[in-house]
Amino acid sequence: MPTAHPSGWAHADGALRGPHWLSAPEDPNALLPQLWSTTAEKTDGVLSVGGVTLPDLVAEHGSPAYVLDEADFRARAAAFRDGFADFDVFYAGKSFLATTVARWVAEEGLHLDVCSAGELLVAERAEFPMERVGFHGNNKTVAELERALTLGVGRIIVDSFTEIERIGAVAVELGRTARVMVRVTAGVEAHTHEFIATAHEDQKFGFSIASGDAFEAARRVLATEGLTLLGLHSHIGSQIFDTSGFEVAARRVLALHARIASELGHVSPEMDLGGGFGIAYTSQDDPQTPADLATRLGKIVDDECAIFGLERPRLSIEPGRAIVGPSMCTVYEVGTVKRVALDGGQHRTYVSVDGGMSDNIRTALYDADYSATLASRASGAEPTLSRIVGKHCEAGDIVVKDEFLPGDVAPGDLVAVPATGAYCRSMASNYNHALRPPVISVRDGQTFVVLRRETVEDLLSTDVGA
Structure with missing residues (x-):
């Protein structure tokens, strides 16, 4: 009988190979159109939605952010x-x-x-x-x-x-x-x-x-x-x-x-x-x-x-x-990249972002699968099987279990996860006292705030202690 790994499903045998349906892309910069909203496109590796580049959106509204087309x-x-x-x-x-x-x-x-x-x-x-x-x-x-x-x-x-x-x-x-x-x-x-x-x-x-x-x-x-x-x-x-x-x-x-x-x-x-x-x-x-x-x-x-x-x-x-669901993506900034040596000479690449299970609990809760792409630049590096993880104090704080990202992903890069419109913001939390990200609507090259980013004042507003 199969048994669960004591450290969780992410460490089970075969996990390093990725799921059977995921294969290394010829070009890790390319988008799969069926996963993204209809206005999403890349120019020189930079992802734009609704005519707004994600680097420009982050410069104006911060990261992480939900981007609603x-x-x-x-x-x-x-x-x-x-x-x-x-x-x-x-x-x-x-x-x-x-x-x-x-x-x-x-x-x-x-x-x-x-x-x-x-x-x-x-x-x-x-x-x-x-x-x-x-x-x-x-x-x-x-x-x-x-x-x-x-x-x-x-x-x-x-x-x-x-x-x-x-x-x-x-x-x-x-x-x-x-x-x-x-x-x-x-x-x-x-x-x-x-x-x-x-x-x-x-x-x-x-x-x-x-x-x-x-x-x-x-x-x-x-x-x-x-x-x-x-x-x-x-x-x-x-x-x-x-x-x-x-x-x-x-x-x-x-x-x-x-x-x-x-x-x-x-x-x-x-x-x-x-x-x-x-x-x-x-x-x-x-x-x-x-x-x-x-x-x-x-x-x-x-x-x-x-x-x-x-x-x-x-x-x-x-x-x-x-x-x-398909009308929204989430953009994150990469904070650290860690290549962890495992048994048998294998390695796993962890890409840590500035969000996580507080803005997308579905991976931890439902073992949900997501995809991702490098959103801020083009890369000529070989695709590397990576795991995008959050910044929370939980081993199960995983945003994307397996995705091929360029092997030179580095701190300061932006990555975007498609199809996050359903339940991600609705089920978002203040775990570890995180501030919930904004929802930014984009259309015709303009941005509009649908839900603003939470502030420290919001976070402390219900804390009545002296």
Whole structure:
């Protein structure tokens, strides 16, 4: 049986060879276009995004920094809007949300999914049309529900029997009607190309279809004053690259939809298929276009509806990562380069940067793969398998596990990591009292601050000690 290395996965046998899909490039200065936003390009080795070179951006705004390509974000939002023309497309705000981004989402005609009072507050601040907002979460407080109903959010996704009672009570007290969807677990979990249809009811989200809880939840919603049932909501996973898992889930969710219509006399007008559409983090990833996804998902639902003799409900999806993920990169400054001698005459090159797990926890948390490039100059050096690490007091503080960088990378160089739009800033922390980086939007050669860099005053503002 394989066992974990006591110092962590990064030290396991074979780690020095890198993953099977990573090979040394002919030119370590070149970009892989599929990993970057559409305006990213290199001139004489210097990376620019939105017409702004990263050295110039760092000179103005400092390092590290998240760089958000506005034109690319809007184009990806529009691609989902147009590709899913007969769906409602909810941008998943948990991936990355700021007032500016919420306004872009509204201007591109998308809906917005939020899952906390804070995210709802940003939507309110951006004057987002509340009828186009959905409110998720497995433990919404009375205060959150009161605010959501007072603002007139378009739908609330219910996640427990307690919450059904809670929403109903708040709705009656406020004299409102809450439009709700029942989140169900269909017994399908999707991880890239593996679809396993058993043993995935053990999670905090949703009502199990298999146990009967989902049907009972729908019955209680219909019986509760102040609530109206819009339909069922299903989410099967993240970073999904084909639609096989959706097919299995849709069959089970539509069977429940049909049972609710038959036994409870309610034909729900809507159904949400969730999100989780994959993006390219490395050369091994090959995502589908929104138009292709829409065609395939629509056909899956149409085929299942025909089997059950049902009219197709109004469908919705919730892309977040698929829109903002590729639209953002993170730029760092190299602080040290260390070539560590290992057993058997092998070496590992560690490239330490001025950020790390405080601005991108996904590598440590999910064993996520990322790519990187030298962003500030051209190099004629041979490509060297390197590991980009952060400055935090953790052995697992790794930003990019394996990447071929030029062998002469040195302190003062800039490196950039693509596809960091989703969850990196959203999950950023002040670990080791780090200051969270800014988000700088770029477009047509101009920079705009979306979120400013934290300051020492911000850091100490909650420290009330003498």
